[in-house]
Amino acid sequence: MTGSGFRPVFHPAGHDHALRHALQDLRAGRWGAMARLLDDTPHWDGWTRRTQVLATVAAGTDVVHAWRAEDPDSAAAAVMHGRVAVERAVRAHRAGHARTRTLWQEAWTACREAAGRAPADPVPWIGLLALAALDARRHIAEHRVRPPAPMLPPGPWGLLAEADRRDPYNREAYHRMLQFVYARSDGPLSEAVNYVQWAASTAPTGSPLHALPLYVRVERYRRARGHEHALDLHWVAEDAIREARHAMDEWFLFCAVPEASPLDLNHLAHALYGALHFTDAARVFEALGPYYTTLPWADRVPRPADRSRAEEVFLRARARCLAG
Structure with a gap:
């Protein structure tokens, strides 16, 4: 690893070899390995990380749609449907796509449905936090909630609290909140600095x-x-x-x-x-x-x-x- 022949590897699964196998299966148009992987993921931190990585690949396919069609009672499939919908909406927003608002609404509905199907799961609420960053002007009321501490901006604190209630200090949830803070200000990063200092001090x-x-x-x-x-x-x-x-x-x-x-x-x-x-x-x-x-x-x-x-x-x- 330390010699001149070292070559870095760029792979979203990192050290998670089980996730790597599921991604290979997913790219081949199959959902079985993904379903088994999620069924064998016992902790919310691993669940959050794995569903996020899976969604980045699944968003360009109809594999999750096929999974839901074949297993309509699966809560995991409902959560992945929300994940994929959010990923597509975020990508459309980034690209300035004309269908961004439609995809945003579809993703919001999918996340709310997933929250009902899997009430203990933090991921649907993380999806809603990701969508909040698309509302930079805070038109939606739940995106301008009073902050939990001085020096923090109004924002989707209720959504963060829902994720926190299910998985305290969830990594992705707090990163999604940081993306919201970035989105609402093109000026100095003082709000972002205050936010991350607050998050780190309480973790x-x-x-x-x-x-x-x-x-x-x-x-x-x-x-x-x-x-x-x-x-x-x-x-x-x-x-x-x-x-x-x-x-x-x-x-x-x-x-x-x-x-x-x-x-x-x-x-x-x-x-x-x-x-x-x-x-x-x-x-x-x-x-x-x-x-x-x-x-x-x-x-x-x-x-x-x-x-x-x-x-x-x-x-x-x-x-x-x-x-x-």
């Missing part, structure tokens, strides 16, 4: 929410049009180092790596590398194994869409840290 030890501030720091760098400066002052500022150390000490040292988000691990490796904490960064790179995500490395290059250049930055950072 228990071992929670991936301690990595949330790392995402806002990358967003600040991206908006400032910072480019390929490997040891940019942005990353060695006192607060940047503090955020990286906090994520290391409060999350990484306690997390089960095979169940951790590859995106979180890449953000932490990136933050520690930028903070010049190469020894700690090496531990995260070793935990990652071959699994690489384009972000946040793509924000270090002049053209973020150039994946090959982003991969080069990742490889340089990894080699520098492991050399120590």
Whole structure:
């Protein structure tokens, strides 16, 4: 893994080999492995992560539709239907598609139906949170609820509370809320900073929410049009180092790596590398194994869409840290 022949692997399943098999089955137009995988997923964190990854592939197919047709009583199929509908609406919104509003309404209905079919499941509420980011002007009343703490903006706090009630500190739920905060403001990121600091301060030890501030720091760098400066002052500022150390000490040292988000691990490796904490960064790179995500490395290059250049930055950072 540390030699010159190392090649990073970009795969949404990361260390989850059972999920990888289900994705292969899904791409072949079959839903059986997906159904069995979800049936064998006992915890909400794994359930949330797996349904999200499955939906990114299923959204381009009619496999979930076929599953529901053959097994109409399946609550898991209803939840996946909501997942797929949300994914399609979000993609349409991002692309400025003319059918965005229709897909948004279909997704909202699908999530509400799934919530009724699976009342203990946080995922339908996470889907509604994802849709809230499409309502940047907060036209819908449930998207402008009073916040739970000072310095936080009004937003879909009731939806977050519903997800929290079913799975406290659910990683995706809090990331979806961050996307809403981003969507409602094109100006300074002070609201996002306040939000992630609040979330991290309330999260228990071992929670991936301690990595949330790392995402806002990358967003600040991206908006400032910072480019390929490997040891940019942005990353060695006192607060940047503090955020990286906090994520290391409060999350990484306690997390089960095979169940951790590859995106979180890449953000932490990136933050520690930028903070010049190469020894700690090496531990995260070793935990990652071959699994690489384009972000946040793509924000270090002049053209973020150039994946090959982003991969080069990742490889340089990894080699520098492991050399120590």
